[in-house]
Amino acid sequence: MTSPESRPPGCAGYAPFEEELVNAMNDFVNAAEAPDFDTAGIVRRARRKRATAIAGIATALIVAGGGTALASINSGSDTSKPAADSTGRDTTLLYTFDDGATLPIDMGGWDQESVRVQFLKMRVKGEYAKAATGTCKPGSVIGVSPHSPQTVDTGDTVKVTLCAG
Template identity: 55%
Template sequence: MTSHEARPSGCAPFEEELVNAMNRYANCADAPDFDAPGIVRRTRRRRAVGIAAVATALIVAGGGTALASMSDGTGHRARPAVSGTVAKNDAATMLFQFSDGQTLPIDFAGWSLDGFKSYVLKTQTKLGTVTERPVTGCKPGSVLAISPHTPKTVKAGDTVNVVLCAK
């Protein structure tokens, strides 16, 4: 409709052209097609994958918690640790035996006394005597030897003595 034609509805020319344009658009545009069952399937699949991801994360976190319980809280794990020029030796390695019979060798060489004490608490062993020995090339206050050490096993409730590098 042009602006020169009569206005049948009594509307202003702009309003009439706007209504006509909207009607043309509404009549030529296709209505959207929704695949409701497909949407439901995708939603369920995504939900299942999300639940599986959360469950996996919880399992991994649980495993991480078990591993973290075997650390001394400072990031040290039960692994060989050497400090300065002191060589790794069996005198600083404890062979811890769990209640199920499995054993874990733990090398305390170079660990601090605080780290050693916290690990003793976690393994439910008792800290015995703490002595110091002057050794060149070691970090003062670090673990040099423990008793009993490998090949003897230590169980929960046993007493462990420690020798530190003199300050």
């Protein structure tokens, strides 16, 4: 397209093609509707998605943590306990959560590594000793101190007695 200054003298305005092109572009610009964005709705949906994602993740973490704690509780079967506990030591630990709720955990028959992992989750220290009895599986828990009905809080030390065989 040529500029009006570069036209030969005597030509006023645009050539028919140039004029038609300019009119077509102006019609296009004036006729095209600008998109209408609902910015408040977009922000609201983004916040809702974010809140839902955070709630889902928090729920998954709580369920995973609670599931781990529940999995550590003996579910009523005596398959993990020693055949006979002639020592008279109690193996049930009563853990107190930060909100005051308590959870009994029967550690009878657990091995030292399982106890160590559970203590890490509960943020409790463990001291381990072995006692000789002939009625238990070597390396399994035959007693904890303090035991139920005494409670154990975060940071406490629990003495664990393992079967020496």
